[in-house]
Amino acid sequence: MxxxxxxxxxxxxxxxxxxxxxxxxxxxxxxxxxxxxxxxxxxxxxxxxxxxxxxxxxxxxxxxxxxxxxxxxxxxxxxxxxxxxxxxxxxxxxxxxxxxxxxxxxxxxxxxxxxxxxxxxxxxxxxxxxxxxxxxxxxxxxxxxxxxxxxxxxxxxxxxxxxxxxxxxxxxxxxxxxxxxxxxxxxxxxxxxxxxxxxxxxxxxxxxxxxxxxxxxxxxxxxxxxxxxxxxxxxxxxxxxxxxxxxxxxxMLDDRRLSRYRNRVSELIRVRLEDAFWTVEKRSHLDQLTQTLSSIKTAPVILAQQLLDRQQDEF
Ligand SMILES: Nc1nc2c(ncn2[C@@H]2O[C@H](COP(=O)(O)OP(=O)(O)OP(=O)(O)O)[C@@H](O)[C@H]2O)c(=O)[nH]1
Ligand SMILES: [Mg+2]
The missing domain is CATH 3.40.50.300 (P-loop containing nucleotide triphosphate hydrolases)
Known part of the structure; x- marks a missing residue:
């Protein structure tokens, strides 16, 4: 029901x-x-x-x-x-x-x-x-x-x-x-x-x-x-x-509706993955390393990779 x-x-x-x-x-x-x-x-x-x-x-x-x-x-x-x-x-x-x-x-x-x-x-x-x-x-x-x-x-x-x-x-x-x-x-x-x-x-x-x-x-x-x-x-x-x-x-109408459906699925996945990724610990790690411009020691791509690589318990 x-x-x-x-x-x-x-x-x-x-x-x-x-x-x-x-x-x-x-x-x-x-x-x-x-x-x-x-x-x-x-x-x-x-x-x-x-x-x-x-x-x-x-x-x-x-x-x-x-x-x-x-x-x-x-x-x-x-x-x-x-x-x-x-x-x-x-x-x-x-x-x-x-x-x-x-x-x-x-x-x-x-x-x-x-x-x-x-x-x-x-x-x-x-x-x-x-x-x-x-x-x-x-x-x-x-x-x-x-x-x-x-x-x-x-x-x-x-x-x-x-x-x-x-x-x-x-x-x-x-x-x-x-x-x-x-x-x-x-x-x-x-x-x-x-x-x-x-x-x-x-x-x-x-x-x-x-x-x-x-x-x-x-x-x-x-x-x-x-x-x-x-x-x-x-x-x-x-x-x-x-x-x-x-x-x-x-x-064309069907094509458009199909791509709308696909986009919605992709977008939902993107949001869910990001929500799951950004724990409080990861946020504070990022905040700590980027307190001032002069405190930044690595390129954005490196820091992003570090955050992606680290397991939860390493924070
Ligand atoms: N001269 C003239 N004024 C118009 C016409 N259509 C709307 N207006 C006037 O233009 C103003 C803006 O109209 P809206 O329909 O609120 O415009 P809108 O695009 O919804 O505005 P936003 O939601 O603020 O972006 C209003 O004062 C309308 O009365 C038209 O065809 N000619
Ligand atoms: Mg309006």
């Missing part, structure tokens, strides 16, 4: 979903059987990553996408991940407003996650929260992350399809290439297209994408939106569906 929390999640009970995500977020002990049951029911959703620079309109766009999903009788889960904030701040206040809007509507579940200073763990937790939402039967799960370097790559790993949100001022060819966005984006959105330069950026971007899309990837389409006026949202929603259809047909 599944545990009561799992039963609640499978019945799309908001309190159970919330409770499970809180446990994941706070690193509380969760039995393996919970994860097994979750896994058995968490493959049905489409996971969409939405990332981009601060203030580009990701939350506004997400809100519009929620409404579009609802109008098509689809259910939605949102995980708003902010790697830059602990648990307070403007963005999260905004999230609270929209959460309240859907408080009594179990077709929607919205949750924010701050980093708690544990950036690495955040991607894993967001994935697991996504599993909870998937098991609750949500058709779409939106992962909204502010793009600050690594953040974009993490969200890309968590999602089936990644939407990168830019604004007309987002820069010239070199800046766009350098940001590494071309590699992770499946679709581009130029939001705030009510401002000057939106068409210019769209043609520049299309040109770059045409020339630089790597093999094994579809050329990302570019959409113009004005999210705060609801313009271009339906087109974007349809564009996401079309792109997913293509990815399904040529096996």
């Amino acid at each position: 599944p545990n009561p929390l799992i039963s609640g999640i499978l019945e799309n009970d908001t309190r159970s979903i919330s409770k499970a995500i809180t446990r994941i977020e706070n690193n509380q002990r969760i039995p393996d059987s919970f994860y097994s049951d979750l896994h058995a029911s968490s493959s049905g959703s489409i996971r969409i990553g939405i990332t981009g620079p601060p203030g580009s309109g990701k939350s506004t766009l997400t809100n519009e996408l929620i409404e579009t999903c609802l109008s098509k009788n689809k259910t939605v889960g949102v995980i708003a991940v902010d790697p830059t904030s602990p648990f307070t701040g403007g963005a999260l206040l905004g999230d609270r407003v929209r959460m309240n809007k859907y408080l009594w509507d179990n077709r929607i579940f919205i949750r924010s996650m701050g980093s708690h200073g544990d950036l690495g763990g955040l991607a894993r937790k967001a994935q697991e929260a996504g599993d909870v939402l998937a098991a609750s039967g949500k058709d779409f799960i939106l992962f909204e992350t502010v793009g600050v370097g690594q953040g974009e790559h993490d969200v890309a790993k968590a999602a089936d399809i990644t939407v990168v949100v830019l604004v007309p001022e987002s820069g010239d060819e070199i800046q766009l290439m350098k940001a590494g966005l071309i590699e992770i984006a499946d679709l581009f959105v130029i939001n705030k297209s009510d401002r000057d330069g939106a068409n210019r950026l769209a043609s520049l971007l299309k040109n770059i994408l045409h020339n630089f899309t790597t093999r094994g990837k579809l050329e990302p389409p570019v959409f113009n939106t004005v999210a705060n006026q609801g313009h271009g949202i339906i087109e974007l929603f349809m564009g996401i569906q079309d792109h997913l259809k293509l990815m399904t047909e040529n096996g």
Whole structure:
């Protein structure tokens, strides 16, 4: 018999979903059987990553996408991940407003996650929260992350399809290439297209994408939106569906899900090995040998090897 929390999640009970995500977020002990049951029911959703620079309109766009999903009788889960904030701040206040809007509507579940200073763990937790939402039967799960370097790559790993949100001022060819966005984006959105330069950026971007899309990837389409006026949202929603259809047909979606699964296993092993390795004794040994710069006598590679070689009782 599944545990009561799992039963609640499978019945799309908001309190159970919330409770499970809180446990994941706070690193509380969760039995393996919970994860097994979750896994058995968490493959049905489409996971969409939405990332981009601060203030580009990701939350506004997400809100519009929620409404579009609802109008098509689809259910939605949102995980708003902010790697830059602990648990307070403007963005999260905004999230609270929209959460309240859907408080009594179990077709929607919205949750924010701050980093708690544990950036690495955040991607894993967001994935697991996504599993909870998937098991609750949500058709779409939106992962909204502010793009600050690594953040974009993490969200890309968590999602089936990644939407990168830019604004007309987002820069010239070199800046766009350098940001590494071309590699992770499946679709581009130029939001705030009510401002000057939106068409210019769209043609520049299309040109770059045409020339630089790597093999094994579809050329990302570019959409113009004005999210705060609801313009271009339906087109974007349809564009996401079309792109997913293509990815399904040529096996890319399965490939991506497979590599996501493998990455998750590798990442869990890495974390467990490190946790097991760093005993209190080893930490204090490292601290002692590195009290000041002048106290350091060996190269990092040598000290690392010494720590790896020593048995517990030698400390
Ligand atoms: N002019 C214009 N303003 C917009 C548009 N979309 C959103 N905004 C405004 O831009 C501001 C930032 O929007 P958000 O949706 O909070 O942006 P965000 O990317 O979620 O921001 P962070 O979460 O802080 O990174 C808000 O004041 C929005 O009302 C648009 O298409 N045009
Ligand atoms: Mg936001």
